[in-house]
Amino acid sequence: MGIRPGRGMFVVLGVLALVVVLAVLALLRTGLSADRTPGRVETLAARNLVRLSIPTAEASRRSPLNGSEAWRQGTDLFRNHCALCHGAAGRGATAIGPHMYPPVPDLASPEIQRFSDGALFAVVSHGVSWTGMPAFGRSLGESDRWKLVAFVRRTPSLTAADLIPRDGPNASTRIVMDGTSFHPDEATVDSGAVVLWANLDPFPHNVTSESGNFHSGDLAPDGTWVFRPTERGTFEYHCSLHPGMKAVLRVR
Amino acid sequence: MRRTTTLFIVTALMLPVAALSAQAVNDAQIAAIVVTANQVDIDAGKVAESSASDPQVKAFGKQMVTDHTGVNKQATDLVTKLGVTPEDNATAQSLKSGGAENVKNLSGLKGAAFDRAYIEHEVAYHQQVLDALDKTLIPGAKNAELKALLVKVRPAFVAHLEHAKMVQKSLK
Numbered sequence: 001m002g003i004r005p006g007r008g009m010f011v012v013l014g015v016l017a018l019v020v021v022l023a024v025l026a027l028l029r030t031g032l033s034a035d036r037t038p039g040r041v042e043t044l045a046a047r048n049l050v051r052l053s054i055p056t057a058e059a060s061r062r063s064p065l066n067g068s069e070a071w072r073q074g075t076d077l078f079r080n081h082c083a084l085c086h087g088a089a090g091r092g093a094t095a096i097g098p099h100m101y102p103p104v105p106d107l108a109s110p111e112i113q114r115f116s117d118g119a120l121f122a123v124v125s126h127g128v129s130w131t132g133m134p135a136f137g138r139s140l141g142e143s144d145r146w147k148l149v150a151f152v153r154r155t156p157s158l159t160a161a162d163l164i165p166r167d168g169p170n171a172s173t174r175i176v177m178d179g180t181s182f183h184p185d186e187a188t189v190d191s192g193a194v195v196l197w198a199n200l201d202p203f204p205h206n207v208t209s210e211s212g213n214f215h216s217g218d219l220a221p222d223g224t225w226v227f228r229p230t231e232r233g234t235f236e237y238h239c240s241l242h243p244g245m246k247a248v249l250r251v252r
Numbered sequence: 253m254r255r256t257t258t259l260f261i262v263t264a265l266m267l268p269v270a271a272l273s274a275q276a277v278n279d280a281q282i283a284a285i286v287v288t289a290n291q292v293d294i295d296a297g298k299v300a301e302s303s304a305s306d307p308q309v310k311a312f313g314k315q316m317v318t319d320h321t322g323v324n325k326q327a328t329d330l331v332t333k334l335g336v337t338p339e340d341n342a343t344a345q346s347l348k349s350g351g352a353e354n355v356k357n358l359s360g361l362k363g364a365a366f367d368r369a370y371i372e373h374e375v376a377y378h379q380q381v382l383d384a385l386d387k388t389l390i391p392g393a394k395n396a397e398l399k400a401l402l403v404k405v406r407p408a409f410v411a412h413l414e415h416a417k418m419v420q421k422s423l424k
Binding site: 109110156157178179180181201202203204221241242243244245 | 333406415
């Protein structure tokens with residue numbers, strides 16, 4: 001063909017200019033709004049870019065934590081630092097998760113689980129630019145970040161019992177909806193205490209008191225509802241979608 | 253006449269499942285049965301969502317679409333993760349043809365007759381799936397995660413059955 005070097009450069013510049021023009025046009029059309037859903041190609045490209053952009057030295061790091069209980073401590077850390085967006089079980093279907101751009105991913109999904117431990121540690125530490133994922137490298141110690149990695153690894157096989165906080169001064173009472181039943185189905189709390197319901201089933205549930213004192217509205221899978229009962233007494237409640245799914249809340 | 257038709261379909265549906273309990277099923281076949289069973293109820297639910305006249309029946313149909321879609325997503329995710337390819341089998345096929353027959357039957361009905369036929373089929377269908385879960389699917393599942401998923405969703409089928417019976421009672 002006989003393209004001289006000078007001409008080759010023009011071709012490259014032309015292609016680059018075209019890419020820039022297309023990007024600007026796309027930007028003008030949609031702006032920087034987040035109320036869209038990224039396309040498949042964009043999601044695939046972005047995910048792989050995040051994974052591949054992590055240096056091999058970091059991605060191949062191994063967790064220094066020994067023992068199989070690290071994820072349990074990770075559960076508490078995850079609840080405090082991550083659950084707002086990711087949901088207590090890490091499945092991402094929180095009130096705000098799906099409305100972010102990109103939407104918060106399901107950490108139990110194969111796409112996330114294929115990240116190595118080191119890569120997950122890098123994401124927790126450095127965050128991911130152009131997403132809602134912050135860097136925790138300066139606010140959480142290294143051991144805590146590895147505990148979070150252990151928790152993320154555990155997400156595909158979490159059970160309801162795994163998410164109930166162990167006793168502690170600021171442990172809220174947590175009631176999970178799993179297997180179309182409330183666990184525990186009897187709870188006693190102090191007036192004004194925080195009670196949190198978490199739906200671990202793959203379909204909606206709700207919390208509806210028999211007397212009409214409280215009603216959560218339908219909670220999507222992985223959704224949570226927080227309620228501070230002030231009125232003392234014994235309250236029977238159920239899920240109005242699934243007859244037979246009943247429990248009792250005692251407020252003292 | 254319509255009732256006889258529904259009864260006939262329900263009975264025809266139950267035969268293969270009854271036959272199945274005698275034979276062993278592998279996880280790939282269980283996966284196909286679970287996905288088909290959910291899909292069949294999603295299809296019927298969609299018809300009820302648009303064609304039912306009683307608001308309770310409409311709401312029930314809508315919930316069946318939501319719940320069974322959720323279960324199917326979880327089942328599909330697990331099967332993908334386990335690298336199991338659902339294997340078509342006689343039970344899955346008869347569930348599918350039974351479901352198509354039910355939708356066809358419903359499409360010829362209107363008003364209260366539609367509501368009654370849909371709910372009657374839902375009661376029978378959920379009972380049938382529960383029997384299959386207890387006799388064949390749960391005891392037959394080899395993989396622990398697959399078994400756990402079946403055990404986890406079983407109470408939802410019980411709740412749906414109770415709910416369908418409640419709606420059925422209120423229609424009479």
